[in-house]
Amino acid sequence: MSQLKHLLSAADLSKSSAIEILDVAEEMAGVNSRDIKKLPTLRGKTVVNLFFEDSTRTRISFELAEKRLSADVINFSAKGSSVSKGESLKDTAQTLEAMGADAVVIRHHASGAANVLAHSGWINGSIINAGDGTHEHPTQALLDAFTIRRRIYGSESKGKDLSGLKIAIVGDVLHSRVARSNLILLNTLGAQVHLIAPPTLFPAAVDAWPATIRFDLDTAINEVDLDAVMMLRVQGERMNASYFPSEREYSRIWGMNADRLARLKPSALLMHPGPMNRGLEITAAAADSKNSTVLEQVANGVSVRMAVLYQLLSGERTNIDA
């Protein structure tokens, strides 16, 4: 078994270690469909969910995963982080270390916060990045890959990668940690990635990324035989910063609607990390269609996070107990 200590970025995962996590997640999905949804794997381990930013969905997904693996779970919600605003990341981390946390699941508004926690020497446990600023959200990418693989390969999923699949990611790429992690993991797993957004919502130098960059959703739908389309959440406040003129115009040009959905192939997945802005990046008709995997993604998130915790925390540990 590969021995990862932290999961900070999708780039931490080789193709084989990513497939291994997805395969373990298949086992966990089996557990999650039983009457008694519980494994003793992490009994006696303490996992802290350290959330500097509100995210009820991600937190309860991790919490459920931890509890189903029998870990002791602590939810630590900390607001504000800079030295000027009370307790610093360092103090929080050292406090958790003193309490004996085996793993810290961190959500933070600052890009790189998980990396800093992992490499600072403040804390010895495993660090799992549950979203850091506009950088990465690796467990989201894993659950998205898991969802794609399951829809396409069903019970034959185990051991499969995503090679040959064509995936579009549409929306606010500039500010999206979901997009960054997915771009990395989808490439690792052999998929072909198309990024689609208004030019204002791409980062500088995006041409260097391993993806096809497109400004037009309709052309992408017409020209590419897409297997899945991931819609990114677009925050209304971007409009006020002149990233696009109006919600109406954004929705008209880059939103997913029934008409565009009808031009995808019937088996295509329509994905969204949630929470959705219905009527902005996705219409209700599209969100509730049979192509939509939104609720599957939520369910799969628990299985994938169980798999990640299992891989990081169970079995032999090289750096702990020494």
Added chain:
Amino acid sequence: MPNLLLKNATLPNGQIADIAIAGDKIVAVAAGLQSDSAGTDATVVDCTGLVALPGFVDLHTHLREPGFEQSETILTGSQSAAAGGFTAVHAMANTMPVQDTAGVVEQVRSLGMAAGYVDVVPVGAVTVGLEGKQLAELGAMADSLAKVRVFSDDGKCVHDPVLMRRALEYVKAFRGVIAQHAQEPRLTEGAQMNEGIVSAELGLTGWPAVAEESIIARDVLLAEHVGSRIHICHLSTAGSVEIVRWAKSRGIQVTAEVTPHHLLLTDELARTYDAVYKVNPPLRTQADVLALRAALVDGTIDIIATDHAPHPIEAKDCEWPAAAFGMLGLEIAANVAQQVLIDSGESNWQRLAEVLSHAPAKIGSLTEQGQEIAAGSFANLVLIDPKQSRVVKDSHSKSENNPYKGLTLPGAVVHTIYRGYQTVANGVLAVKGRN
């Protein structure tokens, strides 16, 4: 304070000579000086193999006092400067209170004199409280005991074009210069690092080159229009070099500085998310570094200035966006200059003396610094052993935000002589200042 006789020093032009110092002046420079040239009781210092340069002058230092003494004091900053071979530093205005009145600049000057390691030359704020709204009393600061000639809101850009125009015009009355921190504020809201390939991957808000270049372009045109001189602080991009080169070719009175870190380090270091590499303007790309080095060699960039910016541990020991901008620079400037100008084979010691001493003294209108090594000059000197190299460790600064720690850099400051007084002797900082 004993008189000094420096034996067998190598002058910037390569000649070997003895340098006799009596009191605070150089009294003779020649090969084979008599042993009593600096008086019969002079201390003789063997300088065989050492390069003698005019004492370095930093046009851009943050000494943090008054107001931020947890980061640096005028004493500790002066000591760090002396250890780096400096005999004068310009103390930037972003203190608390801001150096925007005659009273504050005179206080900074007198604290510098009390420390006695370097000339502490206060920079005056351009606008009241650095707020960019109303001109500070530039004339009062110029007429004060501190004789301020360099004015800057450094840390902030004088972005209002009318205010900038007025400031450029006003300082002509006393031959002052505006040192502009070129940063278009709207283009850099929330900016964390150079905007480019690395920022895109790291998800850190970009600081685009155009935010610097657009201000420099505007300001050289303003300087041309009103016939004033302008100095550009910490120029950091290849595009800025092109604009300054163009402006000089038009005869615009523009000078420009580059920092040691922009000559050596790149934005790739941000991948560590270690905030010791967070600085404003940010570390740029290798292509920018190469353009800056070439511009320093060819004279487009006039000087090296450190932008020495000490911060306490807690301001850096945190997540990147929460960290303060800035890094230390006084004690590695000479090493970086040697690497870029001498060891590279691209230039020579005369150019190094120009960019670290003669030119910054001239920009700052200092008459007793940056002089030629000749009889009659003030005895401000630094002696470098170019053959030594060192692994950078702790510095004399009060702060530890030192991105060079662990790097091996060429050259070593062996002696620093400040107005005839050895602030550094055989690599060891004097326990007391000159007074």
